[in-house]
Amino acid sequence: MKLSLILGSAALTGALTIMQGGLAAQAPPPAQQPPAPPQTGQAAALMDLTGYWVSVVNQDWRFRMMTPPKGDYVQVPLNAAARKIADQFDPAQYGGANYQTSGIIDCRAYGGAGLMHMPMRVRISWDSPDVLKIETDWGEQTRLIHFTPGRPYGDMEQALRRGDVGSHGPASMQGYSVAAWEQPYRLNASGFQRGPVPGRGGLGQSQINVVQPGGDLAVVTTDLTPGWLRRNGVPYSSRTRVVEHYQTFQDPTGKEWINVTTEVIDPEYLNTPFLTTADFQKEPDGSKWAPHPCKKVADN
Amino acid sequence: MRVVTIKLRCLWIAAAYISVAALPASAQSLFDGFWNPLLNQDAYPYAGGPDPGDFAGLPITEAARKVAQQYDADEQTMPELQCRPFPATYGPRALSTMRVWATLDPETQEQSKIETWISFAAQHRVIWMPASNHPYPPPSAPHSWQGYSTGKWVGNVLWVHTDHLKQGFLQRTDGLPLSDKTTMDERIFRYGDVLVDIMMISDPQYLSQPFIYSKLYYRIPQGSMDPYPCSAHNQVPVPEGHVPMHLPFYTNTFNRPFVNKGIPLEAARGGEQTMFPEYQDHLKTLPPNPSWAQIDAEQTKQRAEQDAIRQQGKRQ
Secondary structure, eight states, X not given: OHHHHHHHHHHHHHHHHHHHHHHHHHSOOOTTSOOOOOOOTTTTOSSOOOEEEXXXXXXXXXXXXXXXXXXXXXXXXXXXXXXXXXXXXXXXXXXXXXXXXXXXXXGGGGSTTTGGGSSOEEEEEEEETTEEEEEESBTOOEEEEEEBTTBOBOOHHHHHHHTOXXXXXXXXXXXXXXXXXXXXXXXXXXXXXXXXXXXXXXTTOTTTTOOOSOOEEEEEEEOBOOEESSTTOOEEOTTOEEEEEEEEEEOTTSOEEEEEEEEEEOTTXXXXXXXXXXXXXXXXXXXXXXXXXXXXXXXX | OHHHHHHHHHHHHHHHHHHHHXXXXXXXXXXXXXXXXXXXXXXXXXXXXXXXXXXXXXXXXXXXXXXXXXXXXXXXXXXXXXXXXXXXXXXXXSSOOEXXXXXXXXXXXXXXXXXEEETGGGEEEEEEOGGGOOOOXXXXXXXXXXXXXXXXXXXXXXXXXXXXXXXXXXXXXXXXXXXXXXXXXXXEEEETTEEXXXXXXXXXXXXXXXXXXXXXXXXXXXXXXXXXXXXXXXXXXXXXXXXXXXXXXOTTTTOHHHHHHTOOHHHHTOOGGGXXXXXXXXXXXXXXXXXXXXXXXXXXXXXXXXXXXXXXXXXO
């Protein structure tokens, strides 16, 4: 009897220790200790996005690398109002007969909703512990991605549903971007929850707090001035909201890449959300950085 | 006393169960279900196929270009090729519904394999997971359209490696080849209802560097799939033994579409230099394309020359 008691207690203790290991790692510090300073976006980073990256254009080449012919809006779910605006594109302002390959590109094509799809190099750095900066050579744009101090992790899908991502001031070409590192979905969590799931589980659910590797960066951009989704004048409105996800990966030769998935939601000009991806390859340094200004016209 | 003993035994069994269940597991079901390809990007080269001869943005070798320049789209009408399946390197990029499902080992409840079925051309692929202990085929094993795929989970990302592929094609309707040495690495993950498949295709023979391609799918909550019966029919009567192709060295065969789209003829030749932003500066220096009439006249002349060579060959 005594042996059974000892062995049984030991097994139960061991099992509970394993089961609660993940929870213990997430537990707040004891009350008597001073609270830890809130973690910044930089400190909480799930991946290193900093450095020089070049977009590799092997998708949508003729829409990205050159200006598509006037009136060619294939694949963009434009409504009639948007088509009317796009039809006003004037090739004469962008090189006349050679407008498709002139390299004269309207700044509106580098607006926040279309920027990451443009062929360019980007330089990514931390402007401050809670602000990630993305600069581009072609178009010479700067984006600032804001993390919420003390709340570096989050779930943008949930935030969007709750309406947490609101207006942040005057509109601009790159708008206002908020970001959160999204931890991987938890095993056995319902509703694709990402963060800790306290008080849930039970037999068969005990992996609920096993920490998974990976994760991604989610960015939501609002407060945009009107811009273009394509170089030939395909418009988006000031009501546009852009949801982006950044994920890093390595190719078989060992090169580092970023994949950016962009969802443009525009209730004014798009019948459905417009989803695209862009892949950026890491470069060792900035030796190929080549600023190219964009063309500002009266409407910019 | 006996009651206490029984209770302890129950606790012991429960504890043992919890201990086992708390081990890291590979069983996940993030992708199970039906997925539709999103058509906002690259629908142009994958819906109807790109214009033959349009290789812009593709890291192809000169050898690949030479093979593709002999391609004649009429080969799609050959009965032998009408039901030709798609290779795993192409199928996910085509525009067709995909179903994904996982099989769990009944004893361990770990994923033993993940399977995909793509509607068009009935492409069925098996991704063997570590728990399957499936034997890796020897190098001499037959290559297939879907190849041999192994997978593993890294967090929420499914890593897949595929080899043992049959000689296939990079794009369907422009004749760009892939050799049987081709391998493919994928990273598959999802954001909400969007599935991302990053395909990294390597071929020492026909690609100068890996072709990186990210494909987007959207979840269909209540999906279904039609069968894909395929039977060959003689749709376009051709003389027996005729194989549609262009003769080598006739490189202007495909130039007409580029005039309409404004793609410079040099850019359409592709190669890895066309993938990078600096190529926009090079585009500025290229001469304008010849007029449609000029290109048409040149192509007509080349066709006539090729016909004459073929006739001469038949007489001999």
